[in-house]
Amino acid sequence: xxxxxxxxxxxxxxxxxxxxxxxxxxxxxxxxxxxxxxxxxxxxxxxxxxxxxxxxxxxxxxxxxxxxxxxxxxxxxxxxxxxxxxxxxxxxxxxxxxxxxxxxxxxxxxxxxxxxxxxxxxxxxxxxxxxxxxxxxxxxxxxxxxxxxxxxxxxxxxxxxxxxxxxxxxxxxxxxxxxxxxxxxxxxxxxxxxxxxxxxxxxxxxxxxxxxxxxxxxxxxxxxxxxxxxxxxxxxxxxxxxxxxxxxxxxxxxxxxxxxxxxxxxxxxxxxxxxxxxxxxxxxxxxxxxxxxxxxxxxxxxxxxxxxxxxxxxxxxxxxxxxxxxxxxxxxxxxxxxxxxxxxxxxxxxxxxxxxxxxxxxxxxxxxxxxxxxxxxxxxxxxxxxxxxxxxxxxxxxxxxxxxxxxxxxxxxxxxxxxxxxxxxxxxxxxx
Numbered sequence: 001x002x003x004x005x006x007x008x009x010x011x012x013x014x015x016x017x018x019x020x021x022x023x024x025x026x027x028x029x030x031x032x033x034x035x036x037x038x039x040x041x042x043x044x045x046x047x048x049x050x051x052x053x054x055x056x057x058x059x060x061x062x063x064x065x066x067x068x069x070x071x072x073x074x075x076x077x078x079x080x081x082x083x084x085x086x087x088x089x090x091x092x093x094x095x096x097x098x099x100x101x102x103x104x105x106x107x108x109x110x111x112x113x114x115x116x117x118x119x120x121x122x123x124x125x126x127x128x129x130x131x132x133x134x135x136x137x138x139x140x141x142x143x144x145x146x147x148x149x150x151x152x153x154x155x156x157x158x159x160x161x162x163x164x165x166x167x168x169x170x171x172x173x174x175x176x177x178x179x180x181x182x183x184x185x186x187x188x189x190x191x192x193x194x195x196x197x198x199x200x201x202x203x204x205x206x207x208x209x210x211x212x213x214x215x216x217x218x219x220x221x222x223x224x225x226x227x228x229x230x231x232x233x234x235x236x237x238x239x240x241x242x243x244x245x246x247x248x249x250x251x252x253x254x255x256x257x258x259x260x261x262x263x264x265x266x267x268x269x270x271x272x273x274x275x276x277x278x279x280x281x282x283x284x285x286x287x288x289x290x291x292x293x294x295x296x297x298x299x300x301x302x303x304x305x306x307x308x309x310x311x312x313x314x315x316x317x318x319x320x321x322x323x324x325x326x327x328x329x330x331x332x333x334x335x336x337x338x339x340x341x342x343x344x345x346x347x348x349x350x351x352x353x354x355x356x357x358x359x360x361x362x363x364x365x366x367x368x369x370x371x372x373x374x375x376x377x378x379x380x381x382x383x384x385x386x387x388x389x390x391x392x393x394x395x396x397x398x399x400x401x402x403x404x405x406x407x408x409x410x411x412x413x414x415x416x417x418x419x420x421x422x423x424x425x426x427x428x429x430x431x432x
Contacts (some may be wrong), residue, residue, distance in 0.1 A: 010353060023090050023093070025173070033388055040053060040087075040108060040109065040110070041056045041108070042056060042070070042089040042106060042107070042111045043056070043066060043106070044089075044104060044106055044107075045102065045105050046102065046105075047102060048103070051393055053068070054091070054387045055067040057209055061098045063176070065095050066091065066093060066094075067092040067094070068088045068089065068091055068092070069089070069092065069162050070087055070088070071088045071089075071090060072086060072087060077267055079292045085151075090120075091106070093120070095200075096122060097122070098124050098155070100120060101120060101122045101155075102273065103118065103119040104353040105117050105118075108214065110205045111367075112397070114214050121155075123152070123153065123155055123210060123212065124154050124155040125154055125159035125209070126205055126207040126214060126215050127153050127154060127207070127210040128151065128217045129151045131150045131151060132145075132151030133146050135219075136151045136219060137222060138219060138221050138222070139221075139222040139394055140195055140222075140223060140224070141223070142195060142196065142197055143195065144194070144223035145192065145194065146191075146192040147190070148189070148192070148203055148205070148219050149189050150205030150207070150217060152205075152215075153212075154207070155209075156182050156210060157209065159186060159207070159209065160188050160206070161184045161205075162184065162185050162186070162187075162204070162205060163184055163203070163204045163206065163217065164202070164204070165201065165203065166201065166202070166203060166282060167180035168184075169181040169182060169183050169198050170183075170184075170199075170203070172185070172192065173192075173193050179199070179368065180197065180351065190205075191202065192221075193215055195223050196223070197223050197225055197253070198283070200220070200222060200223040200283075200285060201221060201284075202221075203218070203220070203221060204216050204217070205218075211363060217294045218276055218359045220397070220420065221251060222253065223285075224312060224365070225248060225253060225254065225285075226312040226313035226314075227252030227256045227309065227312065227314060227315045228250070228252065228308075229308050229315040229316050230306065231249070232247060232249070234320065235319070235322065236320050236322070237321075237322050237323070237324040239323065239324050239325070240296050240297060240298065240323060241297075242277075242296055242421055243293065243294050243295070244300075244321060245291070246290065246292075246293070246319060246321070247289075247294075248260075248290075248291075248306030248317055249287075249288055250287040250288070250306075252310055252312065253288070253312075254310055254311060254312070256309055256310040257308070258289070258307070258308050259306070260291045260304065260305070261304070261305045261307065262302065262305070263302075267291065268431075269427045272293060272294040272295060273291065273292070274291075274292040274294070275290065276289070277287065277409070278290075280397065287308075289308075291304065296323075298323070299416065301321055302320065303318055303319070303320050303321075304318070305317070310340055313391050319370070332368055363399045
């Protein structure tokens, strides 16, 4: 469906919707009065090339797209003179084309000649021309400049916008050189400076104006660069009899031939080895190759190399597989020994705690420690200047001590009991 503008016989600009047809009309009653004795003949012609289209009801042009009709041929006012009549001549243009744009003149065969002018403006939906437009694929080296072109036509002239097919925004160099996302840059040319691999992908050139529908063209930008290989872990440890996966990341364009090798021998899928290769869904220059080793054995330990090669060069990366010992659960004997050892440590800890409490009972002024030992039914209290000092035997001290104890106790103590208490006291301080 086309949209058309016309300038009617009265000189006003109008716009209407139609389906491939436009009509121009000229009202005969708007012209000066003429004698009723003169037969009025209306003629239509195209102003651009002065082509006569019709004379009265007779069509001159052989094109079936042009048609002339005379309407409302009646008296303007029945009460007035019959000399005044009204009629409307219409020029119809069917299956309107862009070449029909221009002005058309309606003439009346009077002296002097009277005429009216009507103009048609044909609105054309946008179209992308093959000439001056980039082909479907543009290939450059990484670091070079790239230009994507889109030549569009239409009336009114269409506006051209650029978008990425997947992400929408376009990565372009900013003022300080890093790549920044730009939303829908406009213009028939998209200039990309020092192209980066991240700019690889499909671009859409979209042309639109006042006339729907908008049109687009897809241009694919390919960025060529040499391959690179990288492994996330250069050391990979695993217990024997387990499955191991070796991963290697490849970046390259064009696509590379990828291999896993060990000791100069290419590893193929089969037996306990399985090789998988998968590409990145959004960044086609990224590929991950995986080597899966089932039920790892001693003979599988060592270095593995992943390599990638293309017309732009080659690259490789190496990783080493080593064994990790399995953790063994403790046995019953080990558990019993551990309980005995823990029990001995508990007793030692208790003795150390008693020793610390014993030492804390002394005051800084006296620097003495007092110990109370209960043996049978007797209680012995012993005080020494420093419990950490070695014990020195002094008979006078013990005699004086025995006399004081004899006067303080209500019952006598046997000599054997005193000897046993003395021995226990020695053992106690010796343990300290």
